[in-house]
Amino acid sequence: MANDETLRSLMFTLSYVLMKRRRDVTSADAQRRREVQRRVAHRRYFQQRHKRMIMFPHTVPMRSMMIAQTSRPVSGPPARPTRVWSSIESTDWWERVVMREFQPSDWLEKFRMTKETFFLLCGKLKPRLSRQDTRLRPALPLEKRVAVALWRLASNVEYRTISALFGVGRSTVCKCVRDVCHAIVLLLRPLYLRPPSEQELEDAARLFSTRWGFPHCVGALASLHVPIIAPSSNTHSYWNSRGWLSVVTQGAVNGLGQFWDVCAGFPGSTEHSAILQNSTLWARGCDGFLLHEPPLDFMGRPLGFLMLGDAGYPLKSWLLKSFPESGALSDAQRVFNRRLERARSVADEAFLRLRARWQCLLKRNDCRMDVVPTMILACCVLHNVCEVHGDEFEERWEEAVRTEESPQPADEVSPAADDRDGEEVRALFCEYFLQQETQQRTLAC
Numbered sequence: 001m002a003n004d005e006t007l008r009s010l011m012f013t014l015s016y017v018l019m020k021r022r023r024d025v026t027s028a029d030a031q032r033r034r035e036v037q038r039r040v041a042h043r044r045y046f047q048q049r050h051k052r053m054i055m056f057p058h059t060v061p062m063r064s065m066m067i068a069q070t071s072r073p074v075s076g077p078p079a080r081p082t083r084v085w086s087s088i089e090s091t092d093w094w095e096r097v098v099m100r101e102f103q104p105s106d107w108l109e110k111f112r113m114t115k116e117t118f119f120l121l122c123g124k125l126k127p128r129l130s131r132q133d134t135r136l137r138p139a140l141p142l143e144k145r146v147a148v149a150l151w152r153l154a155s156n157v158e159y160r161t162i163s164a165l166f167g168v169g170r171s172t173v174c175k176c177v178r179d180v181c182h183a184i185v186l187l188l189r190p191l192y193l194r195p196p197s198e199q200e201l202e203d204a205a206r207l208f209s210t211r212w213g214f215p216h217c218v219g220a221l222a223s224l225h226v227p228i229i230a231p232s233s234n235t236h237s238y239w240n241s242r243g244w245l246s247v248v249t250q251g252a253v254n255g256l257g258q259f260w261d262v263c264a265g266f267p268g269s270t271e272h273s274a275i276l277q278n279s280t281l282w283a284r285g286c287d288g289f290l291l292h293e294p295p296l297d298f299m300g301r302p303l304g305f306l307m308l309g310d311a312g313y314p315l316k317s318w319l320l321k322s323f324p325e326s327g328a329l330s331d332a333q334r335v336f337n338r339r340l341e342r343a344r345s346v347a348d349e350a351f352l353r354l355r356a357r358w359q360c361l362l363k364r365n366d367c368r369m370d371v372v373p374t375m376i377l378a379c380c381v382l383h384n385v386c387e388v389h390g391d392e393f394e395e396r397w398e399e400a401v402r403t404e405e406s407p408q409p410a411d412e413v414s415p416a417a418d419d420r421d422g423e424e425v426r427a428l429f430c431e432y433f434l435q436q437e438t439q440q441r442t443l444a445c
Helices: 002-055 061-072 094-103 104-111 115-129 143-157 157-164 170-192 199-214 272-277 280-286 331-357 372-388 395-402 421-444
Strands: 217-227 246-253 259-268 296-298 299-301 306-309
Touching: 002 094, 094 143, 104 115, 104 143, 115 143, 115 170, 115 372, 143 157, 143 170, 143 372, 157 170, 170 372, 199 217, 199 331, 217 272, 217 331, 246 272, 246 331, 246 372, 259 272, 259 280, 259 372, 272 280, 299 421, 306 331, 331 372, 331 395, 331 421
Parallel strands: 217 306
Antiparallel strands: 217 246, 246 259, 296 299
16 A cells, blocks of 8 residues: 555656656747747848848938847857848838839839839739739739849849849749740830831931931841850850850831831841841831832932841842942942941940840840840830830940940841842932032032
8 A cells, every 4th residue: 555655656756747847848949939030030130231231321211220229139149140142031122122212213223214114114014914812822013023024134133133132032033034024025015116107107217317317218227146145955056256155136226216126036147138038027128118109209219218227238229238348439439338327326326225224135144045035025125115205324334335245246248139229229329418418518618
């Protein structure tokens, strides 16, 4: 009997010791978790504040600086130094800094457009890009998706940098860029980048005549090589004449420097004349797209509208280019070359502004080859959007273009490809410009 009492007493004592030990361990674990959570929250706050101060020192409110000075420091040194680009996903920067504290100059610098144009763009893309929340996660806001894509197009920074900045995954950044570019091409290209109507052709010809001194002209042609990484197949065809990998884009520009026809995605070794002959512009030009009814008179001869190109294009009755430079040129031919190059410079200036504004076309593009043509088209559309809505263009953006390490390749087509009708039209313009030069000299005397 005494043994049973002793055994029960021993069992009771052992149970009490085990229960107390379990309570102590549970309490210690809970306290440890609270401390870890407190330190994580504290570190996250200072990482976000540090990132804002590094990127946008003028947007840091004075109140947050005062709070930071009075905050209780974390006990003990951190496990490793705090980094500006935190791996912790947070939307604080987008929701609080960009949406509330960005100044007009910040919108222009980071997104290459004003805040008003940005939200106008979002409104036009909403039918294609709007998403619904699911049970698993809320949908990424439309404005944030567009901002992610524009940041990539404007800066060409790596996906991981944009991922940390906007608090989204890298795959989400890639998907945003692809979806937004496709939506821009699908929804905005018919509005901002389309062939001109007959009335618009007349207005364009009048603008080229008054501003650039070249009558009957409605557009200038130029080509752009966009640097790329080596594709997985057919790599040799992407090496251009300058010795670097690229894809070629052909663009037709009006007198205001806006694109109205773009053909993108050809391998870098493709000749400019081959791109033209494989484009819809060639078919439309040969089918009489630039003819005028009734025919316009020029130097006693009926003449339709025409375009201007460089030495890489064939001479046609609707496409003129300069005479090859040599010591045997006549005065009329030299005057024609000066007038044509002056008028055609509007295309070179448009491509310069395009690359300065959207630097994914200036620096080496690491996107997949099936995305690059769409990205180029989207940038051309966005260029027109900014030009149409009068968004300011910063001259300092051009510095990166003018000092690029990979100069644009030049192309030249054989004179055998020139058309006889084109030579006759060019001769008419030589006579016309020479008469103008003679009259100007006479008036000056």
